[in-house]
Amino acid sequence: MAKAVKSGPKKIDISINGKAVTVTEDTYLLNAIMNAGFNVPTLCNHKDLAPEGACRLCLTEIEANGKRSLVTACNYPVREKIEVFTNTDRIKNHRKTLAEMYLGRWPNVEVIQNLAKICGATDSEKFKSELTDENPKACVLCSHCVRACNSFVVQNVLGFAGRGITRHMTMPFGETDPHCVGCTSCAYVCPTGAIQIADEMNNPADPELIRFHGMRINAMMSTHDKLQNRMREVGTANLVEVMDNYDILPVHNYKFGQHPDTAKIDSGVMKRKYFTQDIADGCWMGCSVSCAKAVDGFELKTGPYKGQRVVVDGPEYETAAGGSNMGCFDLDFIVEFNFYCDTYGIDTISYATTMAFVMEAYEAGIITSEHTGGKELKFGATGEVLECIHELARGEGFGVDVGQGIRRLKEKWSKELGADAKFLQDIGMEVKGLEFSEYVSKESPLQQAGYAMAIKGPQHDESLLVFVDAINNQAPTIEEKAEVLNYFPIFRTWFSLLGQCKLIWNDIVPPDNSKYPPNEAVKIPERVEDFQKFYEGMTGEPLDEEKMLRQSERVFNLQRVMNYYLGYGTREDDMPPLRAVGPATEEEYISRKERYDKQMKEEIGIDPDGKSTREKMDIIREYRYKRYNELVDAVYKKRGWDKNGIPTVERLQELGIDVPEVLAMLKGPEK
């Protein structure tokens, strides 16, 4: 089958001062010059900021098609074969004059003095005038601060006012702008000290340490996000198309992992037709990830606000994937669903997963329109879903039933309607009473356990591991898997202990992260170091990986003991429904028959030929639950829990949390 192969970036051969080099198309000439080992003086250039071409010190001569011209190297993208000269007499003269002018204007600023030296300018009197500013910390109009405010923290507070010789850096109208979030990015990049930090709030032990590591993340966001996950552009919605492509996007109550209509709800459509704002999330102003998105002027079609135009915060990945899970590939619906869930105080994930379960039960004939108040709740029934939400908010009708969640619906339907309890258990995507979040875990034992063993119930917060085994085939053995399942939930818990955002841990990755072997790379070591330094900068106490995990383990074990006490903390509570570990219906088996048959032959060692789909499903079910239980055993052992998943007294002693109140909870669930 012929496939369109994407062509990579073009390579261009150029020469720099006679040296032949190959560069990728659109590389800025200054970077090519530096990489080739030559130096050019610069003032306005900054490695983490988009070039501006303001100071003109980096002027370079190029020759293309026999024509010579002067360009500022910092913002000149290489697009054709050129010869470059960085040190001709013409350039040297130009540089010297420029440097003399800078020196005349700001004779005592250190960066200017250094530049003057490099450019051979010694006469500070030549261009002395009434404009000369003797301040050693004068502003030299490099615009680093303006660009950092824009691109590090997306704030746009700073700008220049005046023209020519009266040009100066300022906040709007020369007044203190209330939108300034005090992030100190501007001061950090200022080469002269013209911007001073007046106040270190919260008395951190070492503000400079925090600043250094915070700025490292800000800089990485501003330079690499557009090449990686485009969090600033589309937020977490970028995952919709990714998950669909990898067969992990939940469709029709997690039966399938992709759908031809996903293109109707992906981040491309959201960006083109819906998103109107790129803003920092409500967590804190000035967040450099700025993953929150909003839809302005959205006209509602249903409910108490019908006909009104509103602002909707979102949708994020989980909400959009809730749409595909309910078979509702319609962004108008998803945005309205998002709005009313927010307005009524309903969780979009729990609601969508419950509704997907309801829809499957409806299609399977377990409930009928008699039970739903006349609503035909098939997959894709957008209007009926919204009607149920409005009913729930009004406290009437079938909507109230849906609002109870999957666990109670399973009980209710098997008790009142005599429904097949085992089937409901197989397809009801909840563990510990909480509905699953929106990833298909069928092919990933790590994700199955990551979900079902999570303290809070099956959400991805503690461990999002679906790629690690299903795609990367890392951690192939049970022992290796148990190690991953021991590390990640504990590591991720640490963020919650400190109230830190997890997105900046793994949504922006240093380009050289691949220098680590895969099992280390997956931890993103540079970012872990940033977090450790935040802690040290705040408290004054150094933190290493061992200590970090220890802090978490104490809380993690305490949480498990509390779970146990509340009746949600034993092996039984860590068991996923069949839909989470394998095909629960013939339809699913058949849709991925090749995959399951192959596995049966190669992994289980049973020949699928001549067996009915039902028989094969039973074999897969037995095999996968057996494998799951082996994994659970290994994880419990690693965590120092007993066979039933309860932390042992010795473990609590070792962690130093064997206080009487905790030990009392170990006596068993509250009656």
Place this chain on the structure above:
Amino acid sequence: MITVNNKEELEWCEGMTVQEVLDEMGYDYPLITVTVNNQLVQQEDYATYEVPDNAEVNVFHLVHGG
């Protein structure tokens, strides 16, 4: 024949590049690291780096997301 991530097998053809392997596998995730016979391949070389027959190709996906 080449092996991808120690599990999938792909038919090899003369001049096959890393990019072709990624396309064939449907791997278009933004955060990946590729090695061919344990040799790291830079993203800008995907379209030109040729994969030899019998190569072990590893495409390592980093998880991201909330």
